[in-house]
Amino acid sequence: MISGLPRKCEICMVNDAVHTCRLCGRKVCGEDFEGDRGICKACSLTLCEFCGKQLSVGYCIVCGRLGCEDCMIQISNVAYMCKECFSKNKGVKTAYEFTLNT
Ligand SMILES: [Zn+2]
Ligand SMILES: [Zn+2]
Ligand SMILES: [Zn+2]
Ligand SMILES: [Zn+2]
Numbered sequence: 019m020i021s022g023l024p025r026k027c028e029i030c031m032v033n034d035a036v037h038t039c040r041l042c043g044r045k046v047c048g049e050d051f052e053g054d055r056g057i058c059k060a061c062s063l064t065l066c067e068f069c070g071k072q073l074s075v076g077y078c079i080v081c082g083r084l085g086c087e088d089c090m091i092q093i094s095n096v097a098y099m100c101k102e103c104f105s106k107n108k109g110v111k112t113a114y115e116f117t118l119n120t
Contacts, residue, residue, distance in 0.1 A: 027047035028045055028058075034047060036048055039056070040057060041061045041072075046059070066084060067083045068089035075090060076098040080107060085098065
């Protein structure tokens, strides 16, 4: 077991952890941390490409960008469209009733 050793970065498991990701709470080393955003590398890969603040929930089926629940509109159980594409594709038919905030 490795318990008792200094806490290691939870991403590379090699360097000592010196930062805490504000999104996932992982303890990570400087190399696996994006200081300007305060998040770990793992989170930066799954971060919303629109607001850059929250973890993404899925890809836009039109433009393929990653978006969070605030920036995406769920159009079926598994499909999302970003608000940008949604506004350009108002005629798109889905099997799902759009439930936009009114
Ligand atoms: Zn690391
Ligand atoms: Zn993280
Ligand atoms: Zn977002
Ligand atoms: Zn899109």
